Amino acid sequence: MTATAPLSLANLTAHYGATKVLDDLSLEVGAGELVSLLGASGCGKTTTLRLIAGFLAPTRGSIRLGDTDLTALPAHKRNIGLVFQNYALFPHLSVLDNVAFGLKQRGIATSEREARARRMLDRVGLSALADRLPGALSGGQRQRVALARALVIEPPLLMFDEPLSNLDAKLRIDMRVEIRQLQRANGTTSVFVTHDQEEAFSISDRVAIMDAGRIRQLDTPEVLYQRPANAFVARFVGFENLIDLRVTARDGARVTAEGAGGATVTLDQDQLGAIPDRFVLATRPDGLRVATGETGLPCTLGLRTYLGRAYHYQAETPVGPVTASGPLSQPLEPGGTAWLAPDPEQCCILPPEPA
Amino acid sequence: MIRRLSPPLIVFAILVYLFLLGPLVIVIGAALSDTTYLTFPPQGLSLRWFEKIFEMSAFRRTIVTSLQIAFASTTLALLIGIPAAYALNRYRIVLPSWLSTLFVLPVLVPEIVLGFSLLRSVQVGAGVPVLIALLLGHTLIVLPYCVRVISASLASFDFSIEEAAISLGSPPAKTFFTIVLPNVRSGVIAAFILAFITSINDVSVSLFLTGPGISTLPIQILAHVEQFFDPVVASVSVLLMLLTVAVMVVVERTLGLTFLAK
Ligand SMILES: Nc1ncnc2c1ncn2[C@@H]1O[C@H](COP(=O)(O)OP(=O)(O)O)[C@@H](O)[C@H]1O
Ligand SMILES: [Mg+2]
Helix, strand or coil: CCCCCCEEEEEEEEEECCEEEEEEEEEEECCCCEEEEECCCCCCHHHHHHHHHCCCCCCEEEEEECCEECCCCCHHHCCEEEECCCCCCCCCCCHHHHHHHHHHHCCCCHHHHHHHHHHHHHHCCCHHHCCCCHHHCCHHHHHHHHHHHHHCCCCCEEEEECCCCCCCHHHHHHHHHHHHHHHHHHCCEEEEEECCHHHHHHHCCEEEEEECCEEEEEECHHHHHHCCCCHHHHHHCCCCEEEEEEEEEEECCEEEEECHHHCEEEEEHHHHCCCCCEEEEEECHHHEEEECCCCCEEEEEEEEEECCCCEEEEEEECCEEEEEEECCCCCCCCCCEEEEEECHHHEEEECCCCC | CCCCCCHHHHHHHHHHHHHHHHHHHHHHHHHCECCCCCCCCCCCECCHHHHHHHHCHHHHHHHHHHHHHHHHHHHHHHHHHHHHHHHHHHCCCCCCCHHHHHCCHHHHCCHHHHHHHHHHHHHHHCCCCHHHHHHHHHHHHHHHHHHHHHHHHHHCCCHHHHHHHHHCCCCHHHHHHHHHHHHCHHHHHHHHHHHHHHHHHCCHHHHHHCECCECCHHHHHHHHHHHCCCCHHHHHHHHHHHHHHHHHHHHHHHHHHHHHHC
């Protein structure tokens, strides 16, 4: 397969009319790497792909693929493989002609392009359907044709815009494994857009978490999941409890911090890393344990939910409502008083959120 | 599948067909009558009123004019209407909404008024020759149909298909012809037929714009029935119908096939 190339987006800003949709976005995707853009609907994922594909011109910034500056290159000369959410197959062309379309544009002779298209259809397991029209295929089959059509031109860059959203759950998982295997085998640099966290984490080398036209954090799924860099990303990956705290006393590695309502917690810098004077303590429900030992954050227990491995409690504390967890062996009654202790293994220290 | 139809439904369907086809039967019958006046049912059978059409130079000339105007105005309306419908749908989000309304305005204006204002401005005012004025007038009345019908086709067209083609290396202009047009083929054919029929049957706009020596078939029929009551109007109407059907079949065949061959 063709040499793959690193993709580099530098300071991309994009507008639709007067509305700013992308705000100074920079991103480096290494050669052969698969990076996902993950974020809620409307955060600018598709816009980013449209800029790279050349369907929209950035107001500012540049796009490079290997040694080529794509920024001013017309879309049809960019040589990028695209896979769309709604497949975007050519309804009037057979499956074979759909796959061969890109080769035809490259002036490749009929016999050779049909041979190559058939080989690619074989790889996605659809050789038997070569002569059908797209209308006669199932969703999963259509997306395989779209994948074959994008791969057959051997592009140095592949881009996927929520390619699995229209498929049912089981197929979605099969397809994402298949996409990842094909991408690995070809070593093609890839950008994968999705709003599904599990999908992004399972398929990617690195994930860029986006919000309001910016990348909030770009890292491996492991780091994102365990060490989010800011409150937005923390909430996104399930750190439900974000507590604003201010350091009141330092004693070696031990730090005492106070929150709203005068509640105090004691934390250990050896376990959590350096703690600045103002910070946010982030935990998932599993990282905030209910205890009756009268140390930690006092709270009034609310609703208890059974989750199989633990109980979760809605709890009211001086610093606001939180979700905590408790062992199955000791169910506690709503209305009772308890104390919450953060588990240092499952906590994060984040910079304070700008007001 | 429901195979058995209820008797009231059958009766109703037959009534609808009678209502639709009745006038056709009467006109065809009258055209074949051997009498010198319009009558139905026909008395005796003869094709002489068809022969008569071709003996009358006014009919011969106006048939040619009508066909020319219908073809030219339909073609012109498609040349304007296809790109317009494309732009209206492709850039629907960024274009102001009144823009698509603009293309239906001619339908909202009573054709009599349209004809009269064209007469005043284009023909008398700007001194445009009769044939050109007719062509402009007809283009104006058929354009809304073209834009609407093709827009309806494009509304269900997924423009990411176009982007897919471009990303695979097909330049935008080429993509329009190889990817977009084939997928709105049925809309273009429908627009062609609708526009052609509208033009060839038009009376109100043509009435104002026809001039010395140049007239269209419906206007000539009108002029003829004012003076005569012979079956020639019926036979010429039948001929007009046959011509229209022939055009429809030809368009369906040629446009349909050329697009498919791409
Ligand atoms: N063609 C358009 N015209 C105007 N605004 C648009 C257009 N496409 C997208 N937007 C806006 O730009 C923002 C980002 O959109 P998009 O990139 O499609 O988000 P995502 O793919 O992450 O869901 C959204 O607020 C959306 O409403
Ligand atoms: Mg999107």
